[in-house]
Amino acid sequence: MSGAKIILENIHKRYGSGETSVDAIRGISLVIEAGEFVAVVGSSGSGKSTLLHIIGALDRPTSGRLFVDGKDISKMDDTDAAKFRNETVGFVFQNFYLQMHLTAIENVELPLLIRGVSPDKRRKLAKAALDAVGLSERILHRPNQLSGGECQRVAIARAMVTEPKILLADEPTGNLDTARGMEIMRIIERLNKERLMTTIVVTHDSAVAAIARRRIYLCDGVIVREEYAGV
Amino acid sequence: MRASDMCMMALRDLKRHWVRTLLNLIGIGIGALAISLVLSLSTGLRYFIHHQVTTLADPKVMQVFPTKQSPLSFVTSSIIGRLGKPPRKIDESGGMNPGAFNLRYFKPSEITSLKETPHIARVTPGVLVFIDWIALEGSSDRFEGVCIPEGEGFKMDIAAGRGFTENSGREVVLSYKYLEAFGFKRPEELIGKNVVLSVTKCPLTIGGTVGLLERLFEWLFKREIKSDNIRITAKVVGLVKHSLLSMAVFVPSRLGLEIARYFLDDPSLHTKEKFALVVNVTVDDEKNIEEVRKAIEKKGMSCITVEDRLGFLLGLFFIVEIGLGVFAGIALLVAGLGIGNTLVSSVYERRQEIGIMKALGTRSGQITNLFCLEAVLLGLGGGILGCVIAFVLASIADTIINLTFAEGWGGVTFFLFNWWLPFLTLAFCIGCALLAGAYPALNAGRLDPIRSLREE
Numbered sequence: 001m002s003g004a005k006i007i008l009e010n011i012h013k014r015y016g017s018g019e020t021s022v023d024a025i026r027g028i029s030l031v032i033e034a035g036e037f038v039a040v041v042g043s044s045g046s047g048k049s050t051l052l053h054i055i056g057a058l059d060r061p062t063s064g065r066l067f068v069d070g071k072d073i074s075k076m077d078d079t080d081a082a083k084f085r086n087e088t089v090g091f092v093f094q095n096f097y098l099q100m101h102l103t104a105i106e107n108v109e110l111p112l113l114i115r116g117v118s119p120d121k122r123r124k125l126a127k128a129a130l131d132a133v134g135l136s137e138r139i140l141h142r143p144n145q146l147s148g149g150e151c152q153r154v155a156i157a158r159a160m161v162t163e164p165k166i167l168l169a170d171e172p173t174g175n176l177d178t179a180r181g182m183e184i185m186r187i188i189e190r191l192n193k194e195r196l197m198t199t200i201v202v203t204h205d206s207a208v209a210a211i212a213r214r215r216i217y218l219c220d221g222v223i224v225r226e227e228y229a230g231v
Numbered sequence: 232m233r234a235s236d237m238c239m240m241a242l243r244d245l246k247r248h249w250v251r252t253l254l255n256l257i258g259i260g261i262g263a264l265a266i267s268l269v270l271s272l273s274t275g276l277r278y279f280i281h282h283q284v285t286t287l288a289d290p291k292v293m294q295v296f297p298t299k300q301s302p303l304s305f306v307t308s309s310i311i312g313r314l315g316k317p318p319r320k321i322d323e324s325g326g327m328n329p330g331a332f333n334l335r336y337f338k339p340s341e342i343t344s345l346k347e348t349p350h351i352a353r354v355t356p357g358v359l360v361f362i363d364w365i366a367l368e369g370s371s372d373r374f375e376g377v378c379i380p381e382g383e384g385f386k387m388d389i390a391a392g393r394g395f396t397e398n399s400g401r402e403v404v405l406s407y408k409y410l411e412a413f414g415f416k417r418p419e420e421l422i423g424k425n426v427v428l429s430v431t432k433c434p435l436t437i438g439g440t441v442g443l444l445e446r447l448f449e450w451l452f453k454r455e456i457k458s459d460n461i462r463i464t465a466k467v468v469g470l471v472k473h474s475l476l477s478m479a480v481f482v483p484s485r486l487g488l489e490i491a492r493y494f495l496d497d498p499s500l501h502t503k504e505k506f507a508l509v510v511n512v513t514v515d516d517e518k519n520i521e522e523v524r525k526a527i528e529k530k531g532m533s534c535i536t537v538e539d540r541l542g543f544l545l546g547l548f549f550i551v552e553i554g555l556g557v558f559a560g561i562a563l564l565v566a567g568l569g570i571g572n573t574l575v576s577s578v579y580e581r582r583q584e585i586g587i588m589k590a591l592g593t594r595s596g597q598i599t600n601l602f603c604l605e606a607v608l609l610g611l612g613g614g615i616l617g618c619v620i621a622f623v624l625a626s627i628a629d630t631i632i633n634l635t636f637a638e639g640w641g642g643v644t645f646f647l648f649n650w651w652l653p654f655l656t657l658a659f660c661i662g663c664a665l666l667a668g669a670y671p672a673l674n675a676g677r678l679d680p681i682r683s684l685r686e687e
Contacts, residue, residue, distance in 0.1 A: 079594050085590065086591065
């Protein structure tokens with residue numbers, strides 16, 4: 001298993017039109033190598049989440065091109081974008097976004113269910129994913145029976161269960177205390193190392209960003225600075 | 232996504248909001264119940280009417296009139312039109328006023344011409360007879376009765392005793408209900424006994440119409456109009472099976488003629504000169520009916536067959552069916568709107584869930600299908616519920632009717648559940664649910680994943 005190379009060419013994203021329009025991203029060009037661990041850092045409204053949504057094909061750029069392993073995903077139709085999200089990308093959100101009426105293992109099974117994997121196989125894969133995040137004892141608990149850190153671990157297991165090439169995490173520690181937040185980041189870091197998937201973490205927390213080997217700083221929709229760990 | 236997984240997801244979502252689901256199922260169930268009952272009643276009554284008419288009426292006998300238009304078609308078209316058929320051309324002597332119908336006696340040449348028509352086995356005068364009452368000989372208890380001369384197109388479905396023979400004179404065959412009316416239990420107790428038929432002379436009349444007006448006058452002004460009256464004694468030779476003709480008093484054609492001549496006070500009636508206003512034509516074989524009809528119409532006459540009468544009755548019934556169908560349709564429509572409303576609120580409540588599903592790779596079409604499936608399941612569930620309740624209610628209603636109104640008829644099914652009826656009802660329900668669910672389902676599919684994820 002390996003990650004995917006991501007190339008962004010002059011990406012723009014504008015919301016609305018006319019005088020009320022807002023430019024969330026203003027001409028970002030970037031290359032992220034396969035297996036790289038990148039932190040996108042910026043304050044609220046800097047465009048970091050928008051950038052993550054565009055890379056994950058949840059949103060489309062207004063202009064510019066985005067290549068993942070050489071394939072232009074900025075022009076994909078809805079069906080192809082959905083397939084891309086299911087097969088290539090794993091999302092982790094700040095609010096976990098777990099289905100409250102499903103158990104931990106059922107939440108983790110969801111991407112596999114969408115893909116059409118048989119019940120036996122998806123149960124096996126979901127168990128393994130939960131085991132990888134240290135939650136094998138709580139697979140039948142519902143999200144309201146789990147702590148915030150456990151919920152985020154379930155969300156990470158759900159993102160990993162399809163063995164995606166890209167892991168996108170949007171403020172994964174935003175709803176957790178510092179200790180639980182760092183715990184989550186260590187899990188993400190370990191998974192990045194073990195599975196070699198391209199990992200992009202959006203954060204405003206410099207301590208969280210420090211775990212990544214490369215840090216990209218955004219301000220008002222443009223890249224203002226880049227840093228590499230140890231450089 | 233596998234179909235089985237999609238079904239499980241839809242079922243799980245319905246179960247999650249079970250109160251709302253239950254209310255929807257009840258709503259659709261009521262619609263399905265109404266549709267099932269209307270369809271089964273309509274089928275059952277159609278079958279009943281068809282069965283009664285074909286059982287009572289002899290399909291080989293038709294009534295022939297010497298004019299181009301028969302009174303039945305004339306009156307029918309004057310009152311209710313031609314039920315979707317285009318207007319017919321009217322000749323100079325015709326018109327739409329029912330009172331303008333020209334009654335006249337058959338000419339001897341016309342009777343000869345009829346008798347010479349291929350496939351016509353028998354031509355007898357149409358005899359119009361009324362009796363005042365019928366009573367057992369020696370008893371003072373009088374009962375009402377409808378006198379039907381043999382050969383008037385009614386079948387005598389003998390349940391006990393026998394029918395008439397060629398030599399039958401003063402004999403009668405009665406409806407089975409007279410057994411009960413006369414206070415007997417077994418047919419053998421009545422068969423062989425004599426009954427008295429009272430016939431009142433109605434002079435001045437043609438067709439007895441004025442005689443009926445006299446009765447009306449008598450009733451309105453409580454004044455007795457003096458009229459002659461005879462008593463005819465006849466022997467009961469048989470009983471006919473239970474049917475709608477519960478007051479039938481069948482008499483042989485010879486006795487029918489005798490009563491008619493006295494009733495209309497015209498001894499020359501039904502002789503060669505004054506044969507009849509209407510004749511009963513018996514065809515040799517049922518399959519030749521249409522050929523004979525064409526031949527008769529070619530001669531400038533008109534006729535009414537059993538099929539015509541059936542068509543007239545079913546035509547009237549069709550209007551009732553439409554009314555019932557509209558009510559049932561409205562019930563289902565209201566239930567459908569309930570489903571639409573439920574799914575609209577469901578989509579609104581589950582926007583974040585939809586957003587998560589989309590972020591995980593669910594296609595818009597799959598989201599739409601999921602909501603459509605929920606609508607279909609509601610329609611299917613409600614439809615099955617309605618069909619089952621309808622079947623139970625119909626069985627109970629049939630049992631009650633057979634124990635009361637239709638007692639002794641040998642089990643009549645008024646609510647007839649044909650094999651296709653549940654399928655048709657379910658198709659209606661599913662179609663209605665799908666129609667109502669289409670808008671919210673499409674909306675769910677179109678939801679933007681990022682906006683949906685931000686919904687709390």
